[in-house]
Amino acid sequence: MKKLYFLTILIGIVTSCDKYLDIEPKGSVIPTTVEDYDLLMNSVHSTSNESVLALTADDFDMRFKDGDIKQPDNQEFQMYSWGDLRFYNPTYPVNAWNSAYANIYTNNKVINEVMQSNLSMGYTEADKLSIQAAAYYNRALDYFFLTNIFAKAYSSSANTDLSVPIVTIADATQSGLDRASVLEVYEFIISDLEKAMENLPAKSKTHVRPNIGSVYSLLSRVYLYKGDYEKSLEYANKAIEINSVVLGDYVNSDPKTIDKIYRKEQYSVRYFGNTKAYQGALSTALKNILDTKQDTRYYQFFTYYANYGIEYKTTRTEPNAAPSVGEMYITRAECYARLGKKDLAIADLNTLREKRLKNYTPLQSADFSSDKDLIKFCLEERRRETFQSHLRLFDVKRMNLEPDFATTLVKEFQGETYKAEPNSGKLVLPIPAQVMKFNPSWKNN
Structure with missing residues (x-):
């Protein structure tokens, strides 16, 4: 069964908001008031994709360069050298994927539920709209990073180039998910931002x-x-x-x-x-x-x-x-x-x-x-x-x-030269094995 694998969603949500949240048996957060949803947005103010972004590009070097680190399980080296074993281990969590979809889970919950929430002291109906708008913006930002990490750059073939799944509900067990095209993800991002524009404050x-x-x-x-x-x-x-x-x-x-x-x-x-x-x-x-x-x-x-x-x-x-x-x-x-x-x-x-x-x-x-x-x-x-x-x-x-x-990006490391030639595919990160395990029918990058 196809499932989008969310690791660390509950950790991220619960540790940020455990003072006011109940947890359903399946691990879903149960906010009920506008204030609850407002506080829930506090868990999406950071992202954890910087190591993938820094090491795959050429603005930063590996911090530790000594010793025998050219190993399959050294993912920093694999990313730095554009290796074939990036994210190959199904037990290896990839923050660039997990952190983004954890944020998206939270934003989906806010987008879909805040308008039906109970008013809290000091909140108005207009606050519901602005909180929802903030969630639209944050979801768009996460999808921007996801598609640019795990897909090709937008081009004339965007309608057929595979990107990441578009998830719009807060359900970590959602089935039947497929990779959307780069075009579809960009259209989704722009749509979210246009919705956010309607109700965000100056x-x-x-x-x-x-x-x-x-x-x-x-x-x-x-x-x-x-x-x-x-x-x-x-x-x-x-x-x-x-x-x-x-x-x-x-x-x-x-x-x-x-x-x-x-x-x-x-x-x-x-x-x-x-x-x-x-x-x-x-x-x-x-x-x-x-x-x-x-x-x-x-x-x-x-x-x-x-x-x-x-x-x-x-x-x-x-x-x-x-x-x-x-x-x-x-x-x-x-x-x-x-x-x-x-x-x-x-x-x-x-x-x-x-x-x-x-x-x-x-x-x-x-x-x-x-x-x-x-x-x-x-x-x-x-x-x-x-x-x-x-x-x-x-x-x-x-x-x-x-x-x-x-x-062409060129890096020197322990006497060896590594290159990422234009359009060689080395700059498109593979879908993590941890995710592919739950979605074996997906075509990987």
């Missing part, structure tokens, strides 16, 4: 709850990866126009308070579960495109540790998986460049870079001999601006659809 009560800017910025990101630059530009404009979120000045900020500047740039926050300690250090490949003396995105957030190399400063803020205003500026610049609006693209690049680089010299039109050179620079600047959000893997996958920007 400003969130807390930073971990989405608002209208969160929706605009995520729609801009989604349309960018879909290759729809007009729509991505439209929503980037809307996100940037929101006055409550402004581009922070890293150059003139006190290093002791840079975390506050970073946080203010976020429309809302979805924390990575354990980025600073997960397994990695800044890669040489990324360091080579950062001006380590002038670029604040390097020296404000990273430092050298003798045993591990260049890593996050332990006192700095947690990176955010959701979009920021900085991402919107570089997204808009790329869209302008792809749509032939060179001057506007350069203006956005300068607006962003003058807040990031000391002693900055503005870019000029003469610095780019062609539109292709400008787009390439935008893609490189995107890497510098968004590496803390772990978007590099997704960017390489979409770049590989275009011969002008396709890239």
